[in-house]
Amino acid sequence: MVEGERGRRGVAWPGVRGLAFVRGRRAGGVVMVVRPPVPHVAMRPLWRCRNCGREWPCQPAKLALLTEYRGDRMSLLIYLGTLMHEATNQLAQLHPEHPPTGMTERFLSWARARG
Numbered sequence: 001m002v003e004g005e006r007g008r009r010g011v012a013w014p015g016v017r018g019l020a021f022v023r024g025r026r027a028g029g030v031v032m033v034v035r036p037p038v039p040h041v042a043m044r045p046l047w048r049c050r051n052c053g054r055e056w057p058c059q060p061a062k063l064a065l066l067t068e069y070r071g072d073r074m075s076l077l078i079y080l081g082t083l084m085h086e087a088t089n090q091l092a093q094l095h096p097e098h099p100p101t102g103m104t105e106r107f108l109s110w111a112r113a114r115g
Helices: 059-068 073-094 103-107
Strands: 019-023 030-034
Touching (some): 073 103
């Protein structure tokens, strides 16, 4: 079921992703089919999230990266800096008349250690 779609009896299930409800063959029952989750990864060269379509890194991607690199913030910043460089080059090639702006904020500022 795609987020916001109408479910049985016209009821919307906001925020539900990865679930689909289909009619079963027996007695008109409802069977729940679970689709594999789509990770929040960058769709290159557009640098949009493959799952939610927002600019990458989106909030779920940021949370996943902070969790994965917990205790090694320096490695996270190096990784993000490398991705920022790649994204800047790819986006500049896609849109030479509008070079990308705000890339440091988008890729690095949120990942700096607080305090």
